[in-house]
Amino acid sequence: MTDLSPQLTPPGESVASQSVSSLVAAPLHYHLMGVGGIGMSAFARLLSAAGHRVSGCDESVTELTAQLQAEGIPVATGHAAAHVLDAPFGPVDVLVASEAVPKDHPELVAAHASGTLVRPRMALLGDLLRAGPSVGVIGTHGKTTTTSMIAVAMQSAGLDPSAFVGGIVPEFGSNARVGAGPFVAEVDESDRAFAELGCATAVFTNAEDDHVGGNQATYWETVEEQHAGFARFVAQSGRVLLCADWPGLDELVTGAPERLSYGQAEGADYRAVNLRPDEDGTSFTVSFRGQALGEARVGLPGTHNVLNALAALAVTHLHGGDFARAASALGAFRGPGRRWQRIGELNGALIVDDYAHNATKVAAAVQAARQTGRRVRIVFQPHRFLRTQQSWPRLADALMDADEVLLMDIAAASEAPIEGIHATLISGRMTENGHAGVTYLPDRQEILRRLRASATPGDIIVTMGAGDVWKLSRELAGGTA
Template sequence: SWGCQIFSGHDPAHVEDASALVVTAAVPQDHPEIQRAREIGIPVMKRAEALGGWVNQGTVVAVAGTHGKTTTTAMATEALFAAGMDPTGFVGGRVLDWESNLRFGSDKLFVVEADEHDRSFHHLRPTVAVLNNLEADHLDIYGDLDGVQEAFEAFLDCVHADGQVVACGDDHGVSRLLAGLGRPTRTYGLNPGAQLRGIELRQEGGGASFQIVESGESRGEITLQVPGRHNVLNALGAAAAARSLGAGWDEIAQGLASFKGVSRRFQVLGEVGGVTVVDDYAHHPSEIEATLDAARDRFPGRRLVAVFQPHLFSRTRDFADAFGKALAGADVVWVTEVYPAREDPLPGVTGVLVAQAALASGACDVSFHASLEELPEALLPSVEAGDVCLTMGAGSIEFLGSDLLAALEDRHAERGGVS
């Protein structure tokens, strides 16, 4: 509908009439279309560079952080739209209301997910920068936490001189970064020192609600359709961004209340025979911990069965112990083999490391099953009525939930519809 010509498959001929070739980090440099573009002099640019070239022509709200970028970006877009603006929102996941990762608006206002991988966010020139959190990640690129912090410092240097930085004061990594920033910053969070603060948190049904306090003044209640303390913080970051552009509190509350969520972010896929299946993109130890905490809030008293597919050999090597500790928060733990994505295998690095770490962290019921395809049938004896099964990871595990529901349907039918 936008006049784009879509090709299926890979062929050097696809680039012959192109003005430029835009590639993501997942595409190897020896790809035949990239090689052909270079042979005939067609510029090859990273996706992040192309995105910056587009959005930097307008007002940019850039949402950065190790976690929560997609949800916060989508929330901020909805809040600004409710306030009478018509922003373009661009995120790394499928927003349920948009049925896409893109909401195309008519204003020259762009709310974008600022990806730190490979320093992609350095191509943005934000008017408002949101900083959710800062932890060690992408250590194959940055080496250590100091390297990550330096990349975020450089990102904040990209903010316009008269722009606004809003940052989560609850996060230790963010606080460490802000201490040496040398520019005014607006903080949000749950702690008493935050300029924009959430208080009186309540988990209600499938979502959460809280009271907003801005500079000591009560601003009313925010109700969310998504659960968890982490989503309250995401909403506070989105609200702070919207306030920086003049949105009123009634409109912000309306926009946040309308937000239904993002695909693979605590997405309840269904329930069969009393077993609820939830899918989440969690692929970092802190994200697993937040997802399990949200599940405890959303489904109190129910047994949690965590199924995790590690993502990247380097990340598995660097965080195996932390993954195990986070997964030990579930009642039952299943680990499958590493999803390699862009990486080649590393000697001795497999999903077994994570399973062993979960056992060492006190988990009592831990299983490793290398084959994702066979996992639904392997899982069946472990799940019964009342359980919540959470599939987590950034790779092909996204398809496991629907396969598990189908297996549960078959079992339910075999039992004569009795749970």
């Protein structure tokens, strides 16, 4: 029988590790294509902190590119072969690009012709995961929040982690952190190359059918292939900590050298019990194999956030961190950017923005809103025509528990429209199923006028989706988008 006992560091001792700065001995010049993206910008910060020279380029100027410039990382607008070959950026030692970049792109062609090393972004993440003790968070939902919670809990528990996160963590003021402790990373399954990687501890949150189908360069053809990718990552890792509450994960971790579990389920190694939800979050007790570790609280509503926090506390415990300090940090944690992010108020109504864009995430966000005890008013922007085609009935069902839904047009995200696929498929199904408060409202100004005229102190207004719906939440709260 497999020994499932965790290899715990004695209390009070941190895990010795190589820091990110020891990734390579000699500094190099890295140039990152698409550096304005949330992942590439994190790479830029980690590489710069490690002592490398870093530059980048992106199609447009964004808040992230402006921040990088302010941090001393030069960013060019647009893409050109000159970035690889000529001053002020070139010649460069390493060009980093997503697998989604076409192979005939001028910068890639120039790099190959000049002998410049080209590194896919996932290969670079693999370098970081192998540089020392590491934690890789995988799954189709909750990665950004769970990764953020692990890093924040570890930091407070005295473990000094490095981190690579797909969102801005308020406690760090960044999507990256450099420390001497374990490297904690969000590993994105939308890039198929993730299946070539592994880490010391894989945190496996769930597995569904997101990022599957269509002509996206990095998407999976079938959900079976994607889930096989999860299984490969786990098998190439030292151990896996899987969510016992998510059905089917056991079947995907049979190749793991060591298995532990977390959840509310009977038999989980780490359990959250005695849940006490309230308007602002949930208090609960954490036990490890029947022995109470202590009381904890997550300052975000929703059962899914209890599980995310439990995973963070479990990882911190596995690395010998101080449980009480980690739990205290999670009680004050308010989430990374666009993950149940409290934006402000309108006429006393609470305004929250959330990245939820597939059915499971939408249902979880609606459940979190219901936990506040307020009237739940959702502004939902479907994301991508293909995703809407695959899941519009499930999206409609996930929104049914909201009191009101204002439905925007589909955010294309560079996809071509698909005939017959429209946001009204969602609103039509909801109406047919008896929902009296759903309205298709593509006019953004009308959404603003309607909510400004009707918001009351008993409301929670949630802007929801992976597109630019977030801008409305800022406008409603009185800021600028």
